[in-house]
């Protein structure tokens with residue numbers, strides 16, 4: 001299995017990926033006006049909701065380009081609420097809401113084949129990567145914040161060490 005964390009702006013980094021190469025996208029984008037991730041260029045601090053939506057449309061246009069024709073895309077919009085009743089889960093190093101692993105595991109299992117490629121364009125602390133690798137999928141994460149990108153690398157390394165299978169960055 002392999003994984004990559006691409007640090008930088010989501011649209012620029014998505015443009016580095018090959019078209020039709022991703023089996024499954026699982027992501028929780030920043031929401032409008034909710035949180036300051038403390039990094040310039042972040043999405044969510046636009047002056048109006050319309051500007052935010054325009055940016056999201058640009059992001060997901062690129063996501064559609066990299067997604068295979070039979071690919072799946074799961075988007076969580078809204079902190080701690082879900083049509084599935086899954087308890088929230090804290091990751092102590094992150095100052096924002098992280099994905100509960102049990103929320104995204106069914107998305108990855110249903111949305112990609114074993115050995116397939118899973119993408120999280122707003123990778124944060126790398127929860128999607130941990131769950132993807134644990135379920136024998138490849139992972140690519142995109143994250144603007146250098147701190148969060150480094151944190152997710154550490155977290156993924158810890159998780160795969162516990163797995164004991166061969167995983168390369």
Ligand SMILES: C[S@@+](CC[C@H](N)C(=O)[O-])C[C@H]1O[C@@H](n2cnc3c(N)ncnc32)[C@H](O)[C@@H]1O
Nearest residue numbers: 009010028037042043098099122124125127144
């Ligand atoms: C809600 S958090 C994702 C949390 C993630 N699901 C987890 O489990 O840790 C959204 C992330 O988007 C990142 N982000 C914000 N603007 C971005 C941009 N322009 N490009 C890439 N990442 C961005 C933030 O730094 C933050 O880590």
